[in-house]
Amino acid sequence: MAAVLRRGVKLISSGSSQLLSGGCKHGRTSTLCISSSRPSSSKINVELDSSTGIAVMRFQNPLVNSLNLDFLTEICISLEKLELDKSCRGVILTSAQPKIFSAGLDILEMYGKNPEHYAAFWKSVQEIWLKLYGYSKITIAAINGSSPAGGCLIALTADYRIMADNPRYTIGLNETQLGIVAPFWFKDTMLNTVGHRTAELSLQFGLMYTPSDALKINLVDLVVPEEQVLSTATETMTKFLAIPGHAREISKSMMRKPVVDRLLSCRDADIKNFVSFISKDSIQKSLGQYLSMLKQKKS
Numbered sequence: 369m370a371a372v373l374r375r376g377v378k379l380i381s382s383g384s385s386q387l388l389s390g391g392c393k394h395g396r397t398s399t400l401c402i403s404s405s406r407p408s409s410s411k412i413n414v415e416l417d418s419s420t421g422i423a424v425m426r427f428q429n430p431l432v433n434s435l436n437l438d439f440l441t442e443i444c445i446s447l448e449k450l451e452l453d454k455s456c457r458g459v460i461l462t463s464a465q466p467k468i469f470s471a472g473l474d475i476l477e478m479y480g481k482n483p484e485h486y487a488a489f490w491k492s493v494q495e496i497w498l499k500l501y502g503y504s505k506i507t508i509a510a511i512n513g514s515s516p517a518g519g520c521l522i523a524l525t526a527d528y529r530i531m532a533d534n535p536r537y538t539i540g541l542n543e544t545q546l547g548i549v550a551p552f553w554f555k556d557t558m559l560n561t562v563g564h565r566t567a568e569l570s571l572q573f574g575l576m577y578t579p580s581d582a583l584k585i586n587l588v589d590l591v592v593p594e595e596q597v598l599s600t601a602t603e604t605m606t607k608f609l610a611i612p613g614h615a616r617e618i619s620k621s622m623m624r625k626p627v628v629d630r631l632l633s634c635r636d637a638d639i640k641n642f643v644s645f646i647s648k649d650s651i652q653k654s655l656g657q658y659l660s661m662l663k664q665k666k667s
């Protein structure tokens with residue numbers, strides 16, 4: 369299979385550490401040709417346009433981009449590569465799955481498993497948050513579908529959020545609806561975005577917001593027609609890129625470092641806390657009921 373991308377665009381596969389480049393001619397157009405030996409199982413697709421420095425990372429973990437351990441690891445590796453790549457200046461996070469940005473943490477990773485598994489899973493959730501919230505480069509979430517809980521968290525880590533104007537899509541930290549509790553760093557990320565009172569109500573009720581309501585509380589920065597989400601994200605990225613990089617980066621770090629440091633200072637305790645909480649019979653029962661409810665919804 370050969371993938372043909374426009375000039376200057378690199379296709380990066382996280383699966384086997386391949387960074388493919390090199391040009392070839394198709395008629396009069398010069399394009400980048402990739403004879404792909406990429407693993408077809410890759411759960412993300414990254415295109416880096418070296419002429420603009422903008423990378424687009426598309427989540428493609430069927431059906432609903434639920435964040436399981438493998439997927440989280442793959443996202444983390446790709447983000448690390450892009451952070452080290454000098455030709456990359458900013459990353460747009462979006463979904464290749466229809467109607468869903470991300471369904472949040474994969475509930476099956478938190479249900480019916482052993483403590484070692486829960487610990488490894490939670491470490492990877494911490495890892496992605498630390499990577500994204502402390503990311504030196506610009507990140508923009510192009511939210512082209514629903515984004516509950518962990519999906520909302522991923523979007524919240526971005527420097528800017530643009531959501532598709534579709535009232536069927538919702539976003540929010542709905543953990544309490546599942547009978548579980550968003551940890552303090554989820555809470556802090558929400559708090560730093562929407563403010564104390566809104567975060568308090570939002571977390572207690574586990575509220576999910578339509579795009580227009582999310583805009584009202586500043587959970588997202590912009591709502592645009594669905595087909596314009598990616599182009600608007602690219603335009604917005606260009607505005608960010610016009611700011612002197614070091615000044616923007618230090619400002620971002622100044623706002624976020626205290627929150628990042630707070631988790632860094634107690635990672636192991638946070639993992640222990642998660643494992644003990646999620647292993648409780650009552651919590652397992654709540655998750656089991658929620659999973660059954662998701663299945664029943666279909667029939």
Ligand SMILES: CCCCC/C=C/C(=O)SCCNC(=O)CCNC(=O)[C@H](O)C(C)(C)COP(=O)(O)OP(=O)(O)OC[C@H]1O[C@@H](n2cnc3c(N)ncnc32)[C@H](O)[C@@H]1OP(=O)(O)O
Nearest residue numbers: 432434471472473474475476514516517518548549662663
């Ligand atoms: C104690 C510490 C706290 C930890 C913090 C937790 C954070 C989290 O992220 S918890 C996860 C919260 N996520 C949700 O509540 C989302 C639940 N899902 C939905 O609301 C919907 O599925 C949807 C809006 C994301 C998509 O709706 P729809 O397009 O109608 O698709 P289906 O509901 O039919 O789902 C398809 C398929 O996927 C399964 N599924 C959905 N979400 C998850 C998930 N988060 N984890 C695992 N599996 C999920 C769903 O059960 C269906 O499965 P099948 O029936 O086997 O096809």
